[in-house]
Amino acid sequence: METDKNKDPKKDHQQNHNHNQNTTSSDTLLVLHNISTTIGIVQNINPDGSIKHTEPNAEHSDQILKIDQKEDSFTQFYSDFYNQLKNPEDFTFFKVTEYEAKETAQDLQNYIYQVSVKEIDQLKDYAVSIDAVQAQLDRQNKFTPLQQSKIIHQHINEQQYRYLPEQVDWNIMSKLNLTKEKLEQLNGLEPLLKGYKTPTLIPITFNQGTIKTTMDVRLSLRLNDVGYLEVRIHPIRKEPDFNTQFFGHEFTKEDQLNLLEIGNMGRVVDLINPMTNELTPSVISRDRLTNELIALRAEHIRVPLVICGVTLNEDQKKTLKEGKPLYIENMISKRGTLFNATVQFNAEKRYVEFLFNRNNNINQTSLQNHLPSKTFQNPPNTEIPNTFRGKPLHKWQIEKLKAGESAYINGLTDSKGKKYQGYISFDKSIGKFEFSFKNPKKEIASIKKDPSKKRDRKM
Numbered sequence: 001m002e003t004d005k006n007k008d009p010k011k012d013h014q015q016n017h018n019h020n021q022n023t024t025s026s027d028t029l030l031v032l033h034n035i036s037t038t039i040g041i042v043q044n045i046n047p048d049g050s051i052k053h054t055e056p057n058a059e060h061s062d063q064i065l066k067i068d069q070k071e072d073s074f075t076q077f078y079s080d081f082y083n084q085l086k087n088p089e090d091f092t093f094f095k096v097t098e099y100e101a102k103e104t105a106q107d108l109q110n111y112i113y114q115v116s117v118k119e120i121d122q123l124k125d126y127a128v129s130i131d132a133v134q135a136q137l138d139r140q141n142k143f144t145p146l147q148q149s150k151i152i153h154q155h156i157n158e159q160q161y162r163y164l165p166e167q168v169d170w171n172i173m174s175k176l177n178l179t180k181e182k183l184e185q186l187n188g189l190e191p192l193l194k195g196y197k198t199p200t201l202i203p204i205t206f207n208q209g210t211i212k213t214t215m216d217v218r219l220s221l222r223l224n225d226v227g228y229l230e231v232r233i234h235p236i237r238k239e240p241d242f243n244t245q246f247f248g249h250e251f252t253k254e255d256q257l258n259l260l261e262i263g264n265m266g267r268v269v270d271l272i273n274p275m276t277n278e279l280t281p282s283v284i285s286r287d288r289l290t291n292e293l294i295a296l297r298a299e300h301i302r303v304p305l306v307i308c309g310v311t312l313n314e315d316q317k318k319t320l321k322e323g324k325p326l327y328i329e330n331m332i333s334k335r336g337t338l339f340n341a342t343v344q345f346n347a348e349k350r351y352v353e354f355l356f357n358r359n360n361n362i363n364q365t366s367l368q369n370h371l372p373s374k375t376f377q378n379p380p381n382t383e384i385p386n387t388f389r390g391k392p393l394h395k396w397q398i399e400k401l402k403a404g405e406s407a408y409i410n411g412l413t414d415s416k417g418k419k420y421q422g423y424i425s426f427d428k429s430i431g432k433f434e435f436s437f438k439n440p441k442k443e444i445a446s447i448k449k450d451p452s453k454k455r456d457r458k459m
Helices: 009-016 071-084 101-114 117-126 130-140 145-159 170-175 180-185 189-193 253-261 314-321 364-369 395-402 440-449
Strands: 027-033 038-045 051-054 091-097 202-208 211-223 229-235 269-272 279-286 293-297 326-332 338-346 351-354 407-413 419-427 432-436
Touching: 027 101, 038 101, 071 130, 091 101, 091 117, 101 117, 101 432, 130 180, 130 189, 170 180, 180 189, 189 211, 253 279, 314 326, 314 338, 395 407, 395 419
Parallel strands: none
Antiparallel strands: 027 038, 027 091, 038 051, 202 211, 211 229, 269 279, 279 293, 326 338, 338 351, 407 419, 419 432
């Protein structure tokens, strides 16, 4: 890897970390903006809690954040750094050394340009986990029981924890082959204590006599009627149960299709409270990991004032509060480019999400069984547009796209004025272009010739 020969890394590090003069290099953070899927190198946190970063190809990349490479220094720093962010869930962070930051950021951005949303989401396996960092800090710090109690209660107030670790029935957890340490490693303990489901599927084991059953589930904690904290198990279902009334609600064909295709039912309905028999206006979503149906009182719907630079008017807020999808134009990405997208409130996640074309855990046969005679959505536009990212397409390019082939295109310009080129194809099922820096035909041929080849990137 090339470095600046005129730069003295040891001197630079001493200026930033005078307390450790023996260290000659530092770590830094790469940031992935989850919405715009753009990569930056972190410089600092702005006073308003937003991220200050530089682009991977910027000339002033030497002004990046520098962190002592000692493990205990990093964990304390990252905990403080993360908790200063206004919306930390909007970002994913990766730890790299300062000298490989620029090259790794460029490789990572090129990788993201070529892969699917699912593959981008899998990058989180390589990211810095705030839960793991916090668990490491807890192991580093040794306090008396009284000090621990004070810290726990202070942490509960700061992080809005709903339950204490000692309230959890660890005997029940052990019967599921789970421990506190294992839940921490799986990043499941903190969401449980905050009153949420585990963010991912957790493997559990049942012992039924001589038979041992292992299954993947989501877990949650809830207080029962006598104040006892119960462990709730949310298993994977083949499909949602639309045949049984859901708190008094009978699903229409349109309701079913919305939940299967999008994950949100798309309207407010009155559900019967089983304790009081009251009618409660609510929205319903599908847990995309387990296919469980989740309801939330409409009064608990929280709609942001601004989404990606667009200030919502009253009609737009009303649309989202009614559980309906909202198409927003001219939003501003982190890169500063304009984009359009559909957003909708999700009852399971409890926030407004961007909608993607995915049917997690729902097979096509199941979907067809619930299709109404007339679709409620407008079919995608299958006409090939005359331009791609502002560049007019030649007739031969359009003809190749119509034939289902990829077409080479050059002369494209990114937001920084940098020229680039690649291959485009048109997916008629969704009415959208797909872009790749590599020739798909050559890549497929290479994989067929050597199936062991993958599009891996150094992380």
